Structures are given as C-alpha cells and as structure tokens.
Amino acid sequence: MGSDQLLFFGFAGVSVLGSLFVIGQRNPIYSVLALIVSFFGLSGLYVLLEAPFVAVVQIIIYAGAIMVLFLFVVMLLNVPREGESEWDKAHPNFRPWPMRIGAVLSVLMVTELVWALSRTPGMTIGVADERPGNSSVAELGRVLFTDYMFAFEVTSILILIAMVGAVTLAKKREH
Amino acid sequence: MSIGHYLVLSGLLFSVGAAGVFLRRNLITLLLSVEIMLNAVNLAFVAFGRQLGTVDGQIITFFVMTVAAAEAAVGLALVIGLFRHRESLNPEAFTSLKW
Amino acid sequence: MGSLLDYLTAPTTIFYLAVTMTVFLALQISAAVMVYAERKVAAFMQQRYGPYLVGPKGLLQPIADIVKLVFKEELKPKAADTLLFAAAPVISAVAAFTAFAPVPFGASTTFFGLLPEPVPLMVADVNVGVLVIFAVTSMGVYGIVLAGWASNSKYSLLGGLRSSAQMISYELAYGMALATIVMLAGSLSLREIVDTQSGYWFGFIPKWYVFINPISFMIFATAGVAETNRAPFDFPEAEQELVAGYHTEYSSMRFALFFLAEYINMVTVAAVSVNLFLGGWHGPFIPEAYGWIWFLIKLSVLCFGYLWLRWTLPRFRYDQLMAFGWKLLLPLATINLLVSAAGVLYFGL
Numbered sequence: 259m260g261s262d263q264l265l266f267f268g269f270a271g272v273s274v275l276g277s278l279f280v281i282g283q284r285n286p287i288y289s290v291l292a293l294i295v296s297f298f299g300l301s302g303l304y305v306l307l308e309a310p311f312v313a314v315v316q317i318i319i320y321a322g323a324i325m326v327l328f329l330f331v332v333m334l335l336n337v338p339r340e341g342e343s344e345w346d347k348a349h350p351n352f353r354p355w356p357m358r359i360g361a362v363l364s365v366l367m368v369t370e371l372v373w374a375l376s377r378t379p380g381m382t383i384g385v386a387d388e389r390p391g392n393s394s395v396a397e398l399g400r401v402l403f404t405d406y407m408f409a410f411e412v413t414s415i416l417i418l419i420a421m422v423g424a425v426t427l428a429k430k431r432e433h
Numbered sequence: 434m435s436i437g438h439y440l441v442l443s444g445l446l447f448s449v450g451a452a453g454v455f456l457r458r459n460l461i462t463l464l465l466s467v468e469i470m471l472n473a474v475n476l477a478f479v480a481f482g483r484q485l486g487t488v489d490g491q492i493i494t495f496f497v498m499t500v501a502a503a504e505a506a507v508g509l510a511l512v513i514g515l516f517r518h519r520e521s522l523n524p525e526a527f528t529s530l531k532w
Numbered sequence: 533m534g535s536l537l538d539y540l541t542a543p544t545t546i547f548y549l550a551v552t553m554t555v556f557l558a559l560q561i562s563a564a565v566m567v568y569a570e571r572k573v574a575a576f577m578q579q580r581y582g583p584y585l586v587g588p589k590g591l592l593q594p595i596a597d598i599v600k601l602v603f604k605e606e607l608k609p610k611a612a613d614t615l616l617f618a619a620a621p622v623i624s625a626v627a628a629f630t631a632f633a634p635v636p637f638g639a640s641t642t643f644f645g646l647l648p649e650p651v652p653l654m655v656a657d658v659n660v661g662v663l664v665i666f667a668v669t670s671m672g673v674y675g676i677v678l679a680g681w682a683s684n685s686k687y688s689l690l691g692g693l694r695s696s697a698q699m700i701s702y703e704l705a706y707g708m709a710l711a712t713i714v715m716l717a718g719s720l721s722l723r724e725i726v727d728t729q730s731g732y733w734f735g736f737i738p739k740w741y742v743f744i745n746p747i748s749f750m751i752f753a754t755a756g757v758a759e760t761n762r763a764p765f766d767f768p769e770a771e772q773e774l775v776a777g778y779h780t781e782y783s784s785m786r787f788a789l790f791f792l793a794e795y796i797n798m799v800t801v802a803a804v805s806v807n808l809f810l811g812g813w814h815g816p817f818i819p820e821a822y823g824w825i826w827f828l829i830k831l832s833v834l835c836f837g838y839l840w841l842r843w844t845l846p847r848f849r850y851d852q853l854m855a856f857g858w859k860l861l862l863p864l865a866t867i868n869l870l871v872s873a874a875g876v877l878y879f880g881l
Contacts, residue, residue: 300476306434312491390486
C-alpha cells in the first residue's frame with residue numbers, strides 16, 4: 259500500500275470515527291470535541307487533494323471559531339447529558355420510532371449511494387491523474403475576486419446580517 | 434486515490450450527519466450533525482475541483498464555510514432563546530404550534 | 533524497503549531531524565531562561581535583587597522551580613471531568629510547540645557542504661506558513677477553555693471563558709496585521725517574507741517592514757501580547773480577581789505544562805514578529821550563514837519588551853480590554869490594511 263493510500267485511509271478513518279462519536283456521545287462537550295477531531299481528519303484529506311489553503315482555513319474557521327462558539331454555548335447553558343434534563347425525565351421514551359426509522363433510512367441512503375457510484379463509469383480515475391492541480395493562493399485570490407466577486411460581496415452582507423441577528427436573538431429581553 | 438474513494442467517503446459522512454439529525458434528541462448535537470453534512474459536501478467539492486484541475490471547487494468551499502458559520506451563529510442564538518423559554522434542549526419539547 | 537532505509541539515512545533527513553530536536557529543546561530551554569529573566573527583570577525594575585541564592589547570581593533558580601513542581605502532589609477536584617482535566621494542559625502545550633514549526637530562524641544552509649542542496653533552518657517549510665501559525669494558535673484556545681470547564685469550579689470557568697473570549701477577539705486584529713504584511717511581501721511563507729526583507733536602502737537602513745508599516749507592528753505586538761494572556765491583558769489569570777483563573781485547580785506537572793505553554797507562546801509570538809517585521813536573520817557584520825545569531829538577538833530584545841510591559845503597565849479591566857480589542861484595535865487594523873493596499877497599488881511594490 260503506497261504512502262498516499264495509507265494517508266488517505268488514515269485521515270478518512272479519523273473523519274468517519276469522529277463523526278460517529280459525535281452522533282454517539284451523550285455528553286455534548288464530547289460531541290463538540292469529537293467533531294473537532296473529525297475536522298482535523300478532513301483537513302488532512304484536503305492537503306492530500308493539493309488544497310493546502312482550504313485545509314488551513316478549515317482549521318482556522320471551522321475548528322478554531324465555529325466550534326469555539328458551540329463550546330461557549332454548551333458551557334454557558336450548562337447543557338445536560340441527553341436524557342437527563344428535567345423535560346426528558348418527565349417524558350421518558352418519547353416517540354422512539356421516528357428515530358429508529360430515520361437511522362434505518364440513513365443506512366439505506368449510504369448503501370444506495372455506494373451502489374449508484376459503483377455503477378457509474380469513470381469512478382476509478384485517480385483524482386490527480388487527468389489534469390495538473392493549481393493550488394496556489396494567488397490563483398485562488400484571482401478567481402475569487404474576478405469570477406466570484408458578486409458572491410463574495412453578498413457573503414459579506416450575509417455575515418453582517420448573521421452577526422446582527424445573533425446578537426439580537428440572544429440578548430436578554432428587558433421586561 | 435480515485436475520485437470514487439472520495440465520493441464514497443463524502444457520502445458516508447453525509448449519511449452519518451443525516452443519521453445524527455434523526456437520532457439525536459439534543460438541539461446542539463443536531464446543529465453539529467448539520468455541520469458534518471456541510472463538511473461532507475465540502476469534501477466532494479474539493480475532490481471534484483482537483484479532478485477538473487480548477488480552483489473553483491476550493492472557492493465554493495469558502496462560501497460553504499462562510500454560510501455554515503453564519504448559520505451556526507444564528508442557530509445557536511435561537512438555541513439560547515429556546516433554552517431560556519423551556520429549560521430543555523430536546524426538540525420534542527417545543528410542540529406548542531402543533532394542532 | 534531499501535528505498536525507505538535510504539530515505540531515512542539520507543543526510544537531508546538526518547538534518548531535518550536534528551533541526552526538529554534542536555528547536556524542541558531550544559524552546560524548553562528558552563522557557564526556563566524566560567522564567568529566570570522575568571524574575572530578575574521584575575526585581576531590578578522594582579529595585580530589589582530577585583533570586584540570588586540558588587547558584588551564582590541565582591542562575592539555577594529555574595532548575596529549582598522545575599524540581600519543586602515535579603515533586604508536588606497532583607491534585608484533582610473530585611467533580612472534575614477526568615479526561616478533559618488531563619487533556620487540557622496537553623492541548624495547550626502541544627499547540628504552543630507546534631506553533632513554532634513554520635517559523636524559520638536562519639538562512640538556508642548546506643551545513644558546511646555536507647548536504648546536497650541548501651535546506652532552510654525551520655521545522656516545516658510549508659507555503660502557507662503564516663496561516664498555519666494562526667490556525668495552531670486558535671487551537672491553543674481549546675486548552676484554556678477546556679481547563680476552565682473541566683475543573684468544575686467557579687473561578688476556573690469564569691477565567692477560562694474570559695481568557696478564551698479575549699484570545700479569539702484579539703485574533704482578528706492579529707490576523708489583519710498579518711494580512712497587511714502578507715500583502716506587502718506577496719507570499720504566505722515565512723521564509724519568503726524574510727527573504728524580501730534583505731538588503732538596505734541608502735546603504736544603511738535595512739529593508740524591514742517595521743520601517744514601511746510601523747502601525748502594523750504596533751497592532752501585531754499588542755494583539756500578540758493579548759493573545760498570550762500577558763499583562764497588561766492578563767485579567768483572566770490575575771491573582772487579585774480570579775485566584776488564578778483557568779489553572780486554579782491545577783498543580784504539579786499539569787500546571788508546569790500550562791506555565792511552559794504560556795512562555796513558549798510568548799517566544800513564538802516574538803519569533804513571528806521578528807520574522808515578519810524585523811527582518812528575521814538578516815543583519816550587518818555577521819555572515820549570512822550565522823544569521824541565527826541575529827535572530828536570537830532580536831528575539832531577546834522582543835522578549836525583554838514583553839517582560840518590560842508586564843512589570844510597568846497596570847492591567848486592563850476586562851470590559852476595557854474587550855472594548856480596546858473590538859472598538860479600537862480592529863478598526864485601526866482594517867484602516868491600516870486599506871491604506872497599505874492603496875500604497876501597494878500606488879507605489880507598485
């Protein structure tokens with residue numbers, strides 16, 4: 259097994275295991291930490307795909323900012339473990355069947371995806387085989403500010419709206 | 434590694450996220466599962482971008498990340514508001530609008 | 533297998549391993565030196581002697597400190613979260629060490645002709661080095677916030693949350709100042725940024741970015757001091773307010789790891805400042821191959837600046853601190869970025 263394949267399966271394993279931990283853990287703090295580990299795995303995969311800038315930005319933004327936000331909210335609200343809050347104790351075993359059917363449907367979806375992909379031609383082409391990569395940051399900046407200029411500006415307005423909205427929604431109401 | 438490998442991984446992560454949305458009875462973990470799904474999509478974009486030799490896949494990734502950040506911020510603000518109202522983060526607890 | 537063995541015993545690989553080990557040991561030694569220097573500098577600024585009993589001029593004081601910390605009893609609050617309580621100092625220390633990886637400290641060298649081609653004196657020569665440092669510094673926030681949470685005590689939680697909120701607020705101004713320099717240099721790799729600072733104007737003024745853009749240097753230095761939770765921004769761990777903030781409940785080696793992480797963060801921020809603004813290893817009178825001597829001299833000056841700040845200025849109150857970061861430093865950094873961009877376009881740098 260070449261080093262490339264070893265790295266791919268290693269990082270992929272870290273990502274998938276991390277995600278499984280996220281949905282399997284009862285303690286929300288451990289869920290957030292498991293997701294951070296999963297993001298590191300994804301970051302490694304981006305490096306393998308010759309996208310180092312995206313890999314580092316993933317760590318800075320996702321693992322370094324968004325997850326800190328989640329962690330703050332979990333700590334400030336003192337979120338209890340699942341099944342141990344007051345409401346949960348008052349309503350035990352509340353409607354378990356939608357959960358179970360949903361889980362079965364997810365497993366069905368992944369099986370169907372793998373089946374469909376196996377019947378699609380062109381799936382065994384190596385990612386780096388056909389065309390040379392172009393991962394310089396200069397090129398990224400050039401395309402971002404010429405072809406995707408409008409989306410860039412709209413995104414900045416979106417962030418402004420999200421900031422104002424988050425502050426307004428989370429403020430304590432003055433009664 | 435072939436493009437099939439990356440797509441299968443992306444699909445697997447997406448299903449894990451979707452299963453999380455169905456299975457978890459905690460609003461925060463629900464939002465985390467949505468983040469997993471968004472990341473799976475990012476991976477597919479970057480893989481395709483690499484195969485086609487352009488940087489467009491990576492650029493779309495930035496926009497997805499930005500939108501995910503904005504959505505996480507507003508979603509968590511809503512979670513804080515809901516928690517203040519009902520002292521629980523179980524989505525089943527918020528059924529006042531049901532018939 | 534044969535090629536793997538060839539790769540492992542190639543001179544370049546051995547040199548890389550030697551550089552990595554040197555950096556690792558040098559960081560730890562620098563932390564010990566900083567501990568001693570801090571106490572001596574504080575003492576002289578306060579007109580007293582400082583440590584002078586242990587060894588000549590108190591030089592063995594850090595060793596005495598380390599021995600004391602090793603032999604202390606390891607305490608853990610009963611209701612503390614075991615896994616996170618143990619993992620938090622490890623995360624802090626790992627982030628502190630890793631942040632120094634993309635930082636070059638000397639010119640590319642062939643090590644007296646033993647290597648086939650010049651190898652830069654750094655642990656990891658990535659072409660997005662500046663961003664890697666930024667990313668790893670963001671990871672350091674987790675050590676603090678998890679320490680605050682896992683200790684399960686009021687002071688720790690408050691200290692941890694305040695400290696991490698402060699760190700992520702000042703990361704913005706830090707990043708803007710960094711972006712200004714990246715724009716001036718045209719590259720994200722620290723080695724290339726230092727390379728663009730070689731040479732002199734008029735024969736005697738070195739082409740350092742601190743002369744082109746001093747405001748950027750001030751913003752970066754201020755944000756760096758706030759990032760590392762040092763005075764005057766050390767409210768989250770001030771003894772008078774919060775007992776000891778996020779590391780209240782820690783003792784012995786776990787506390788030593790936090791202590792180590794803090795000093796190494798200081799050294800890293802100072803090293804990055806030297807590379808970005810003060811020309812790295814370039815300097816007069818010493819041949820380029822020994823440029824690391826100039827690097828150490830500049831690094832020492834900046835670390836002394838850190839100590840000087842701590843023992844001279846009173847600390848900011850927390851709301852003053854946050855207001856300063858968001859309402860003064862961030863707009864200033866943004867305007868600085870805009871003006872620098874205009875300058876680059878106009879002067880065609």
